[in-house]
Amino acid sequence: MALFIPRFRSRSGLAKAAVVTAALTMVTFLPSAAGQGQNPEGPPQSGPAEVLPLENVVPGMQATAWTAFVGTTPEPIPVEVIGVLRNTWGPGQHIILAKLGGKAARTNVAGGMSGSPVYHDGKLLGAVSLRFSTFSPDAVAGITPIDLMLEINEFDAGRPIDTKIAGDSKGASAGSLALASPKPVAGKLGLAERVWNASTAELPAGSYMMPIETPLTFSGMEPAVVDAFAGFFRESGVRVMQGGAVGTSAGSSRVTGAGALNPGEPVAAVLISGDSSATALGTVTYNDGKRVLAFGHPMFNMGPIEMPMATADVLTVLASAFRPVKFANSAEIVGALRQDRHSGIMGVLGENATMIPVRVKVKSFGEHDALIHQKELRFNVFQNQKWTPPLMMMTVFNSMFGLNDYALESTFRLKGSIELQGDQTIDLQTMQAETGTPIPAPMALAGWVGDKFNTLFRNSGEFPVFESVNVSIELLPQRRHALIEQASVDQRELRPGDTVTGKVVLRPYRGQSLTESFSVTVPPNAQKGVLRLLVSDAVTLDRSRKFAVDRNRLLNLTETVAALNREPVNNRLYATLLQQSPTAHLDDKTLPNIPLSVLTVMRTSSRGRIVIEGHSVLAQTSMDFDWIVSGSHSITLRVK
Structure with a gap:
């Protein structure tokens, strides 16, 4: 019976095999004495x-x-x-x-x-x-x-056209970098979903x-x-x-x-x-x-x-x-x-x-913020645009695994930073709890960290050189997830320069409702007319901007770092004043109050990279919240 042997496609640009002209050929990468070699015994x-x-x-x-x-x-x-x-x-x-x-x-x-x-x-x-x-x-x-x-x-x-080498930023124009930029292989799936x-x-x-x-x-x-x-x-x-x-x-x-x-x-x-x-x-x-x-x-x-x-x-x-x-x-x-x-x-x-030094501190807390357990782990991870993100995710996931204090009702709070060569820093802050999906909370949190590295490696400008990664993870004793239920303000008729004060009611996963106060000031140059006050979570606030960034593959490293640092945080409550004038999200930039004539030109020249919203941010305030916030509530205001 004949064996079925499929043909493997060779890599492009493979050099032709050297022609062997003698039955015995001496092979050496470096000059060596001919007397050295193999011991037949x-x-x-x-x-x-x-x-x-x-x-x-x-x-x-x-x-x-x-x-x-x-x-x-x-x-x-x-x-x-x-x-x-x-x-x-x-x-x-x-x-x-x-x-x-x-x-x-x-x-x-x-x-x-x-x-x-x-x-x-x-x-x-x-x-x-x-x-x-x-x-x-x-x-x-x-x-x-x-x-x-x-x-x-x-x-x-040598260097393949689609591979970036650490420390090598020479020899490519903006156009060639765009062609060499790797495409995401998993669509919109995050790293945690791909691993799962x-x-x-x-x-x-x-x-x-x-x-x-x-x-x-x-x-x-x-x-x-x-x-x-x-x-x-x-x-x-x-x-x-x-x-x-x-x-x-x-x-x-x-x-x-x-x-x-x-x-x-x-x-x-x-x-x-x-x-x-x-x-x-x-x-x-x-x-x-x-x-x-x-x-x-x-x-x-x-x-x-x-x-x-x-x-x-x-x-x-x-x-x-x-x-x-x-x-x-x-x-x-x-x-x-x-x-x-x-x-x-x-x-x-x-x-x-050169590897990436990683330090992970893990603490677990009981009731009344009593520290129960803590540990510190140190790793080194090799730098590669394909393998660094999942390996980084794996080390962070392993750091959280095996904690006796972990339970389904627990919540993880993460803070940290990614330090890049050239004094560039990405701040890390998020919270994660069980959401009812098959992916466990520790894996989802570790995947969130890994996705930051995926984003950095996908920049079209240069290979990111990492100097250090520092992560602090705290395990809290209850599922801290709160849904925005309603919001109210003390007045709806305002003048430029006035401060709007209000309250927002949040419904936690279990327990009594939470009430928080907030305030936001109307800018002195605000025009008369209708405003909308949006009290929201990070996802609602950032949907359009993130969509624009995800569609664009031409951001260089500096722009990518800036875009990551501008991402809203899921354990923060946002109060935003919006006015009815268009905002354009182009690449990593947000351009509010764009005239319609300019907007028409931008749509023609942006080659589909522009995302338009029907409103612009007039003012915004936020407050750190020790809960994962979700949902939104909108209130109509009028400037006299």
């Missing part, structure tokens, strides 16, 4: 290696793969070549099909084996990177030829050659948190599991990384470090003493990246015909990953990767 070592050209690979050829089953020392695996699958990964990208023996025959092709180097007669053939289907009785694997992996080095200074929806979906396993799942190992995370995010990560081809922590603080590594990550040894990509950690596990394919190749397939296929690279220690390999996997602890950071490409990942020993 033991595990392979770092240094230049001889390459076996793909044209010399024939069915029945016997080879040896190296991978760690316990600890860090690679063990040999007998390999029998079945044949070469032509154009399996795209035009000119062939895959070697092979059957593994030895211990791998029992464990099957396990997650974490990605990148295990394969040698024939001392010559490097490629890396174990693919597996065939699930429930297969044979350990059939796909091997990525080494020449495909060596192409990664050619991209080290993914947690209930299982991706079916197909009967074809697929990249070996990358084990994404979490430590310091509650099992329920890991399970909640498992579906979200599974959509990117990674399998989440519990494991051990990174031993060295992110941002620091060995001075040279010398002696680390020999071929066949486990390697970990560090996504989160600190009180909680997340690492992606694979195996080193090649190490020239400075640069390291691993995996043999993409980790997340992100192109240029900046992520800490660490050693790892394998505890065991779980044998399974369904999803075999390595269990491992990450150990010491020894360098930084720089490329995540179609045929593997590449890192540099001794270099540092």
